[in-house]
Amino acid sequence: MNKKLKIHNKSDKPYNIVLKENNLIERCIEIEKELPNFMKDFFVYLKNAVVNSTRLAYMEDILFFCKYLVSETDLTKAQIPKDITVDEFDNIKARDVNLFLGDYCSRYYKKTENNILVFENNNRALARKKSSLSSLFKFLYRNEQINQNITDGFNPIKLPKPQPDAIKRLEVDEVARMLDAVETGQGLTEKEKIYWKKTKLRDKAILVLFVTYGLRLSELRELNISSFNFSRGEFKIFRKRGKEVLMPLNKTCELVIKDYINIERSNSESIADEHKDALFLSIQNKRMTLRAIRELVKKYTSIAMQTSRENGYSPHKLRATSATSLIQYGFSIYDVQNLLDHDNVTTTQLYAAHKKNVKREIVKNFEWLEDEIK
Incomplete structure (x- = not known):
């Protein structure tokens, strides 16, 4: 037995x-x-x-x-x-x-x-x-x-030296298109829309967390409802090497997570004890598998890039998307290194190389003789 x-x-x-x-x-x-x-x-x-x-x-x-x-x-x-x-x-x-x-x-x-x-x-x-x-x-x-x-x-x-140009990630407009697809269902097949109607709030919350925090796949999968403290505006994740980290919760993420929990997620009575606290549930009311999350991300990123499902991106590419987006918005590589939990800042510097026209922007905004050139 x-x-x-x-x-x-x-x-x-x-x-x-x-x-x-x-x-x-x-x-x-x-x-x-x-x-x-x-x-x-x-x-x-x-x-x-x-x-x-x-x-x-x-x-x-x-x-x-x-x-x-x-x-x-x-x-x-x-x-x-x-x-x-x-x-x-x-x-x-x-x-x-x-x-x-x-x-x-x-x-x-x-x-x-x-x-x-x-x-x-x-x-x-x-x-x-x-x-x-x-x-x-x-x-x-x-x-x-x-x-x-x-x-x-x-x-x-x-080992091949990582090249900045080889880093795959979504552009800002592609992120917007991805989130629009999960909101409206545009780009999904008729079969996919059947499931989308039942899971769109869950899928939206997953994608927003990925592109906001650059979470690793395992970090997102292991999130629980009890991981979140909405009154303090923070949530806890468990990173590699057993590290526990508190992450600040912004308004966008708080909104999409609460919408999912309050509107779409099954009530606890219909969930087995081992899955009751799991944040992201499958249609079978079990904690989502790593494979299911990968397929979800691949589907929506393929719509964003207007390519086939096979050529959609993995969750790690959304981690790269988060890193490059934060740097393009002006955050320092050390802040981004801390947020994404990179062991070495040289990893973060690879994403910084994606910041377009960085030299031109620096020089343009650093004029010593502003009065004379006006």
Whole structure:
């Protein structure tokens, strides 16, 4: 008999955030069971060194590497990753890891019942796998489990430098067209209009929050009704690395959220307990999935840009839209960095490069001899 998981939450975090963290931890535990016992100390180290999402990513990469050792090399006699020994790991050379990253990972195949699937990793994905393996090998060496630190011999992986012109975002007039589409239904198919009539206030609130605050997709999905304190004019979001942040609530956002809650959102009696506090609900009265929000954004941005649904933008492009719009309205890159939670101001500077005619505007508004030129 399957038992339903119940979490005794003693923190001030909402249940959905605690449940999300628990799901990450449970997945880490499952992967740990598949990996060799000699890595146990490394798993303990990860628990305290990185956030759970990073911990999971590292463990998935390491499991992938161990499966590669078993199925594609003669570096181990093990039939499953669990049986790989520390002595076999100690015999792995930098060249072996470089072949894994540079040759195997860049393009590999998986057989299913009916198909052969081809997978490719770009340099960013390869760099993450390299980082995961570097952390593991460095730890095992530092922990005196292997005799050499082979990570200095790992080949560099060049990442393309982000270019301002490559940043995709909506122009100001396209944002207006997007919000007009969600208001009027113009540009939607007849089938889409059936759902639009039931969800237009919800969709409008989602889009306004995205373009106002540049929220990440997960940050928006996890919003609750209890996240908002309308009397104080603020709401709480949970960012990467477990950060809790209070955001000021402007009049536009307050209006669209209240309209959605008071007019369109289902009453609590018809909602299951686990979804009662969720701000954005699906038609089935469940917290919206990440995929549903992505599709919603893609639909309305495609209308704004007058392109096909397939070419619509992701929520991250609305984050870029928010950043460039704020900078064009005159806010400093440091203010925008703070609002969007960029780790490094150089990320924000990429959006600042979109500010049109910035040099001309600066010089035009900085005349020393105004009286003479008049």
